[in-house]
């Protein structure tokens with residue numbers, strides 16, 4: 001039932017792909033191969049299978065059982081347990097990497113070197129060094145490298161971005177997120193690299209600013225497993241501060257973010273079926289108290305309103321955007337540099353976590369952090 005791809009022809013020249021990109025793609029469809037069909041891969045496969053100009057060509061997974069599931073839904077799609085079959089398939093133009101984080105770099109780099117455009121799930125890699133290598137490999141060949149920061153493509157986050165950019169919130173004071181639930185404990189990354197990465201990607205998009213330093217604390221409660229609960233604070237120039245609380249050991253699922261500005265505040269609750277985003281016209285005013293040393297604080301409570309949000313599935317919007325970028329040779333909204341910025345915060349957080357919350361400055365892109373590959377694990381509980 002599971003048919004491996006036929007021994008393929010030599011991989012397409014990367015420079016041929018570059019030239020095709022420069023011209024704009026002339027063929028009517030984009031051959032897509034997906035590597036990884038575990039929990040998240042099926043969502044990507046569905047979105048690429050359902051929309052032109054994508055043509056789902058092949059899926060790879062180490063598990064024959066998972067491939068059997070693909071076959072029952074997409075009987076014409078080629079299947080293989082060896083992702084290199086997809087990378088060397090001349091009918092594949094773009095590769096979606098949906099495997100565990102530790103394998104992203106190897107698969108994505110091989111794909112780029114074979115002249116394929118790449119969409120890789122979050123976080124892009126396990127180190128900044130690796131992310132920089134992928135960016136360079138894509139840029140040298142004129143290929144699209146995009147990272148699956150899914151929430152950036154949702155109606156809620158797009159609306160929040162517009163609200164922040166409109167200036168109606170006034171000076172931004174804080175961004176405060178809670179993302180907790182029971183499980184899934186990941187094997188190769190801790191909770192910051194699994195859950196906080198979503199908030200850092202949203203924050204990167206909405207605020208458009210990089211933190212200068214971070215502080216992280218956390219704990220590993222389950223023997224033999226990594227940090228499952230963490231609190232991450234990001235410090236920016238000025239008084240803007242962000243805080244991210246993530247936990248795999250919570251009885252309830254919570255996905256709530258508060259964004260506070262001098263004039264208005266936002267509550268974003270991703271679990272709300274409708275009205276995920278609410279804008280509160282609330283704040284404080286300062287009045288000079290005559291003769292007093294301190295000014296008097298007054299409280300302003302105005303209306304609350306819930307903006308209308310785009311309802312299209314974020315992943316569908318993202319898949320369309322990836323295909324457009326491949327077709328027209330555009331830089332994606334969540335390109336390799338976005339992935340790199342998020343990894344920079346996660347690496348600094350790992351340094352801080354290992355020092356029990358000592359603030360860690362963010363390194364410039366050119367600065368190497370030799371121990372980052374080890375630090376990704378942070379603290380882990382002893383058996």
Ligand SMILES: NC(=O)c1ccc[n+]([C@@H]2O[C@H](COP(=O)([O-])OP(=O)(O)OC[C@H]3O[C@@H](n4cnc5c(N)ncnc54)[C@H](O)[C@@H]3O)[C@@H](O)[C@H]2O)c1
Pocket residue numbers: 035036037038039040041060061062063066081082083098099100101103121122123148149150194
């Ligand atoms: N954007 C989101 O909301 C979101 C949600 C969940 C997961 N993710 C991301 O998706 C990725 C995958 O996570 P998951 O939860 O689906 O993991 P998973 O463990 O459920 O699935 C990964 C699959 O990849 C396969 N695989 C591993 N190495 C492979 C290889 N070399 N070749 C082919 N197949 C291989 C495994 O057999 C497995 O079926 C991760 O990067 C994760 O962070 C994103």
